[in-house]
Amino acid sequence: xxxxxxxxxxxxxxxxxxxxxxxxxxxxxxxxxxxxxxxxxxxxxxxxxxxxxxxxxxxxxxxxxxxxxxxxxxxxxxxxxxxxxxxxxxxxxxxxxxxxxxxxxxxxxxxx
Numbered sequence: 001x002x003x004x005x006x007x008x009x010x011x012x013x014x015x016x017x018x019x020x021x022x023x024x025x026x027x028x029x030x031x032x033x034x035x036x037x038x039x040x041x042x043x044x045x046x047x048x049x050x051x052x053x054x055x056x057x058x059x060x061x062x063x064x065x066x067x068x069x070x071x072x073x074x075x076x077x078x079x080x081x082x083x084x085x086x087x088x089x090x091x092x093x094x095x096x097x098x099x100x101x102x103x104x105x106x107x108x109x110x111x112x
Contacts (some may be wrong), residue, residue, distance in 0.1 A: 006063040014067075014077045018107055019049035022064045023074040027051050034086035035074045041093045042076075046110025047102060079105045 014020055019042070025031030027039045042049055054061035054073055061073070068075055068082045076083040078101070083089060092098035102109060 002063040002066040003059065006059040007067055010060065010063050010067045013050070013052060015080045017050040018079055018105075019047055019102075020077045021049050021051045021074055022054055022060075022077075023051055024053070024055050026053055031055060032073075034072070037086050038074045038076060038089050041089055041098070044111065045093075045099065045102065047107060078102065078107065081105075 010022075021027075021035075021038060021042065023030065023032075023035035023038065025035055027043070030036035030039050039051075052060060052064075054064060064073065064075055065071055070082065070085065072085045074085055074089075076085075076089055083092070083098075083101070089098065092101065099109065099111075
């Protein structure tokens with residue numbers, strides 16, 4: 001059971017930042033392959049984002065799953081909207097859909 005304070009903190013992070021990645025590890029030291037893939041995609045597109053290392057707080061690790069009703073991590077949010085996990089982000093990137101989605105949301109890209 002996730003406590004309301006944790007859900008409120010997650011909600012605040014999601015709604016007060018344009019792009020948020022809940023991941024295992026940090027962008028400079030991802031601690032799972034799936035998180036690493038999403039970091040690589042965002043870095044390639046030159047997206048500025050805030051990350052939260054769910055390994056540092058078990059409440060957040062479980063809370064983000066309850067918040068999104070999505071069972072896996074990483075989780076990407078853009079302008080308060082849940083985009084998806086690694087597979088969805090990767091597929092959207094490969095098809096060009098992610099680039100278009102980010103531009104439509106007003107996110108600046110500085111592609112490599």
